[in-house]
Amino acid sequence: MLNLVGTGGTFDRLHDGHRLLIETALKISNKVVIGLTTQKMLKRKKFADIIEDFETRKKHLENFISSIGGSDRVEIIELTNPYGPPIKEPEYEGIVASQETFLNSVRLNELRVANGFDPLVIILIPMVMGSNDQRLSSTAIRANL
Numbered sequence: 001m002l003n004l005v006g007t008g009g010t011f012d013r014l015h016d017g018h019r020l021l022i023e024t025a026l027k028i029s030n031k032v033v034i035g036l037t038t039q040k041m042l043k044r045k046k047f048a049d050i051i052e053d054f055e056t057r058k059k060h061l062e063n064f065i066s067s068i069g070g071s072d073r074v075e076i077i078e079l080t081n082p083y084g085p086p087i088k089e090p091e092y093e094g095i096v097a098s099q100e101t102f103l104n105s106v107r108l109n110e111l112r113v114a115n116g117f118d119p120l121v122i123i124l125i126p127m128v129m130g131s132n133d134q135r136l137s138s139t140a141i142r143a144n145l
Contacts, residue, residue: 002028002121005094006086008035008079009101012051014060017098017128022061024125025096026070033092034061035079054078083108086120094121 007025011018011034025032039054052060058076065074077085082104086092090112097105102124109119 001030002093004031004033004092005029005096005120005123006033006035006084006092007096008037008084009098010037010051011057011061014057014064015128017125019064020125020128021096021098022065022070022074023068024123026068026073028096028123029094030073032070032074032096033085034074034076035084036061036076037079040080083111087111088115090117092120093118094123096123096125098125099127 005025005028007021009018009021022032022034025034036054036058039051061076062071065071081087086095086108095105095108102122105120105122109122113119
């Protein structure tokens with residue numbers, strides 16, 4: 001069991017892939033910090049104009065985390081850069097990422113090592129498939145709104 005892991009994302013239209021990410025983080029760590037992307041960082045995302053606002057996305061995360069009994073072990077913070085706190089805080093031990101964000105995790109580890117920190121254990125979750133046999137994603141959900 002790790003002591004502290006991070007994960008992050010937009011978490012728009014909270015779906016089963018997001019849930020798997022959070023559940024995995026809680027299974028492998030005593031404490032989880034979730035970086036929730038701010039609206040400012042989302043300007044270039046596909047269908048950015050219909051992404052749920054920060055407070056709505058945060059509330060949906062809090063409700064889900066509470067429903068699985070993880071509220072006392074999770075902290076949700078504003079994510080204002082692609083790497084979050086692990087880039088400057090050595091106590092992080094791992095990161096839980098999707099296949100889609102794996103390369104960001106590798107780059108984060110390169111930056112941590114350059115800063116004199118230990119690299120993070122990268123826990124990679126598989127992509128979750130939707131009912132149409134396509135990978136489940138918030139972008140695909142927004143495209144169908």
